[in-house]
Amino acid sequence: MTNTQLTLVQIDNYGPWTVTPEPRREMDLQTLQSRLFADLAQFVGSRDGYVFFTRFDNMVAVTNGLDREDHELLQESIANRYPVTLSLGIGTDRSPAVALERATNGIQRAGSAQDGDRREVLSGETLAEDDRSGTDLQIAHFDVNDATGKYTDRLNEFDTFIHIEQGYASLMRYLREEHGALSFFVGGDNIIAVTPDLSEAQYRAAIDHVEADADVELKVGVGTASNAHEAGFAAKHALEDCRHLGTTVEFADASVETADD
Amino acid sequence: MTNTQLTLVQIDNYGPWTVTPEPRREMDLQTLQSRLFADLAQFVGSRDGYVFFTRFDNMVAVTNGLDREDHELLQESIANRYPVTLSLGIGTDRSPAVALERATNGIQRAGSAQDGDRREVLSGETLAEDDRSGTDLQIAHFDVNDATGKYTDRLNEFDTFIHIEQGYASLMRYLREEHGALSFFVGGDNIIAVTPDLSEAQYRAAIDHVEADADVELKVGVGTASNAHEAGFAAKHALEDCRHLGTTVEFADASVETADD
């Protein structure tokens, strides 16, 4: 059974900062946001977690395997190198949506995202090492069938983007409502979802829904492990299997996961 | 009348590279993508242009004021520092959508995005300095009314994100279909659109559409100038005027723009 540990990363009082004393150059803000995300991706990713940029001022990280000290160190290091600080809320549950609900509540209880006095909140508890297992995380890696041939090489980039975006919007809502899973667009034609234990039939139903709702054809590889990297890496291999076999849903077998260790 | 110069930035053969010889660590890919975008934001932004991350492997830049040499230098510098290379397609037109169509076609004619032999294409022509004017670009900066109070401080981050995303999806499609304008989510609750000359009534209609279609309330500041930074900076000031005046649509006046020079 999954046991997802999620961390909400929220830049403290970011909105007001971006317009104080007057609006800051947009490309400097874009640079700050994307580099901050990149630093989180390296810190969390090198500890076998995942982080998604979401709205950039609020980011969602899958932190199974990271403890409270890791979170404290991340806050200290960012505060030493950026003009902004981070609040971190940690939540765990078998349902990713419930885990994020808990992670978010911890920060919300400490004050508003635009409260100038609320800085570097660290709320919630991480999973005890003894409570972790090889089935804590299920990661599903989706992509669009032949996106290059059908869209990228044919349409102007914005119209391609509209198609990809509509497929993503349809999938994110379906998986959230049906299963409490959280789906994130990660660039290109790729969507990564953090899910509870779902069956092949449930993934097939999600893909059918997106095709009917948004006319976008997806396929998916699914992996399960004790941390996001191993689950996601297994999912990537399973997605490669879909490509080679021409199938729509593939689950990773154990050998692939252990191959990564 | 607007005269928008857009550059499509496409990473050469990126998809295959990400899984060769086997899938690469997702957080390394996320780091690479976001830092590449940040470098483009600094290069283009310090020349008063804008760049939007779009799908990260394909990015759209507003490059009025950048000439062919600037584009060549960007390609050379990225090739010197990254394991990937960039193809750049330039297009100009009074309609942003048509400009991007031309920019995209130039690259598509040179080969597929996944053609391993097609590298560092540079296609299209930039605006001659004599053809540039103070009305070449219209930038509209939208944000969501009280997003912090209504969403960020109340809902879990993913459900907040769904609301923001639905508002963006509705706006991007409406402005594309009605006006050939291109809208980009830039983080938080902010959307920046590159538009032709639109009237207050047309912006008001777009905002009404999004409220009816996605139940998300937007406001917008609009600026016009010879480059993206000045038009966008004026739009940010106009959006501040909306906040202070409680209005929904504000156009920047000249004094604000010149204040930035």
Added chain:
Amino acid sequence: MTNTQLTLVQIDNYGPWTVTPEPRREMDLQTLQSRLFADLAQFVGSRDGYVFFTRFDNMVAVTNGLDREDHELLQESIANRYPVTLSLGIGTDRSPAVALERATNGIQRAGSAQDGDRREVLSGETLAEDDRSGTDLQIAHFDVNDATGKYTDRLNEFDTFIHIEQGYASLMRYLREEHGALSFFVGGDNIIAVTPDLSEAQYRAAIDHVEADADVELKVGVGTASNAHEAGFAAKHALEDCRHLGTTVEFADASVETADD
């Protein structure tokens, strides 16, 4: 007794790469080198190690606490994000100079730094967790007395730099020859040395030597711990003690070190 674990980080075949097919833009090379160092500083530093830029194409890291898997992950992550790869040689000894000798030999035995076929060597063994102790590392943090008042605010920057550089050159040679300690300039007027167990008298003698040899007055804080960060952090506090007490050599007491945990 100290037990220093050092890792030599060598960019594979870097020299030839910088001039192939023709010389690359110098500022792109400088950017690549300094960002690669920054990524190493974050990876190693967030695991409580230190890394010094030395010559940039060859860097020296203090890696007590990092195991072989950490080294492998570092190589993989850099190879995924940069156009160059890294070879890593690990060495341990009570003498930092001997540890580096071993670290360097491992890479040298695998081939030349300019051998195009030698890539991503990983040689040497890390300390077993059971063999680690709270006295494995001694870090000495030196700075120049009143560098701002005597140099920075008075001389042109290059002449200030010559004074600082001469003080560093004198100290690095003295500590290397007398004690097998390795000293690194880390910016401003700061020098950090990785040393064996040295006494207050030995540090005082080093400082007297530099004053006589290069007419530069130094002071030093010294810390001891099981990893570079804790030892160096204690050394920084001890250096602050020198400032407040007007003394030349201060050793950290345990309370300062534990304050950092």
Added chain:
Amino acid sequence: MTNTQLTLVQIDNYGPWTVTPEPRREMDLQTLQSRLFADLAQFVGSRDGYVFFTRFDNMVAVTNGLDREDHELLQESIANRYPVTLSLGIGTDRSPAVALERATNGIQRAGSAQDGDRREVLSGETLAEDDRSGTDLQIAHFDVNDATGKYTDRLNEFDTFIHIEQGYASLMRYLREEHGALSFFVGGDNIIAVTPDLSEAQYRAAIDHVEADADVELKVGVGTASNAHEAGFAAKHALEDCRHLGTTVEFADASVETADD
């Protein structure tokens, strides 16, 4: 006749910041410094200038071709993205040392490097476009003969570094005292000098001095142009000529320089 425009880049009140409220993690400071330098290298370098890291808290840039607006934009962009700000002092003269003297004086007159109230000084004037010429800059690119075979592949990295460092220390002092030239170590076995017009005999004398003084054998390529990139790029090609011809001093011919345009 050369006409060098130099900019001193000084981080405002950096020393006190690094220990307030208590010492900051060294690897975070190293990351901040090296990334700040990398951003300067991209900003200045993409405008055909050079910047050298020198002491990191004080950096020297060759800014022929950059005007006052470029300097203002650099200050604004760094202030938007870093927890520190920059003061910039500009100076010009046929002698690089005198140009830096003027650049430094402008900042010193505004206050101390550790004056908490002195922020974002911008002093001095840039060269008028009409006063610029194709002989404004002479750049000399030195490297060590067979450094890999003699040092890197044979000695431990620190002892290699001592040899390279001694060669650099000897050259930097000789060129400063004899000719008012400024020499900077740029990594590996490379030294780049900003010089007045020097003859082949004068370069030969410098190289002979370093061999006699520090037992390090250098060769040099020399280029002249209106900006640092073109002069330095020509110097790199001339250094390649030394390698192929086995000579010690080579001057670039015009064809090489124009080849870069």
